[in-house]
Amino acid sequence: GENVEQHPSTLSVQEGDSAVIKCTYSDSASNYFPWYKQELGKRPQLIIDIRSNVGEKKDQRIAVTLNKTAKHFSLHITETQPEDSAVYFCAAQRGYSSASKIIFGSGTRLSIRP
Amino acid sequence: EAGVTQFPSHSVIEKGQTVTLRCDPISGHDNLYWYRRVMGKEIKFLLHFVKESKQDESGMPNNRFLAERTGGTYSTLKVQPAELEDSGVYFCASSQDRLVTYNEQFFGPGTRLTVL
Numbered sequence: 078g079e080n081v082e083q084h085p086s087t088l089s090v091q092e093g094d095s096a097v098i099k100c101t102y103s104d105s106a107s108n109y110f111p112w113y114k115q116e117l118g119k120r121p122q123l124i125i126d127i128r129s130n131v132g133e134k135k136d137q138r139i140a141v142t143l144n145k146t147a148k149h150f151s152l153h154i155t156e157t158q159p160e161d162s163a164v165y166f167c168a169a170q171r172g173y174s175s176a177s178k179i180i181f182g183s184g185t186r187l188s189i190r191p
Numbered sequence: 192e193a194g195v196t197q198f199p200s201h202s203v204i205e206k207g208q209t210v211t212l213r214c215d216p217i218s219g220h221d222n223l224y225w226y227r228r229v230m231g232k233e234i235k236f237l238l239h240f241v242k243e244s245k246q247d248e249s250g251m252p253n254n255r256f257l258a259e260r261t262g263g264t265y266s267t268l269k270v271q272p273a274e275l276e277d278s279g280v281y282f283c284a285s286s287q288d289r290l291v292t293y294n295e296q297f298f299g300p301g302t303r304l305t306v307l
Binding site for chain 2: 081121178
């Protein structure tokens with residue numbers, strides 16, 4: 078079936094260091110990979126995404142990479158700050174021009190130590 | 192513009208009781224989704240409406256769950272009778288139906304359901 082594996086489940090890094098979250102997906106038809114951030118008590122929000130025809134995308138301190146052959150994708154946060162503390166979900170979807178369900182990973186709780 | 196709203200924010204009920212969750216999508220969004228996160232696991236898809244029609248209900252766990260979207264506006268998700276394993280956070284999301292670009296799904300704040 079369709080599933081997304083996410084590691085690690087918890088991650089603690091020193092403020093200013095980098096954080097990396099890794100995911101793998103099983104559905105070969107997946108071609109869109111959004112990342113959601115959920116701060117404590119708030120709703121999940123899309124922070125960055127990558128499409129299957131792109132290997133890497135960067136937006137300020139966050140970047141995502143995709144290896145479609147290996148079905149791996151990763152989130153990289155550099156120069157971490159206290160406001161980066163949250164639960165991060167990787168996800169996979171089929172298609173991006175029509176609505177489809179999101180298959181989420183199990184989440185990574187990221188804590189930034191001052 | 193108001194985001195996706197959900198009601199109630201929390202619900203505590205006893206096993207065997209009935210609970211109805213409500214979701215109001217962003218105005219003009221034809222697509223409405225229900226998801227659930229149980230005990231710190233992944234957020235799992237339940238079903239997808241396009242306007243008032245069920246497009247995909249492959250994630251609904253069993254026939255104790257009933258989702259409706261009469262008139263294609265707000266949606267309700269009823270659990271009857273509730274079981275202990277139904278506890279979790281129920282999220283609603285909505286998206287537009289654009290043909291040429293990604294339909295970002297905007298999430299509501301969730302309803303935390305606790306079944307005792």
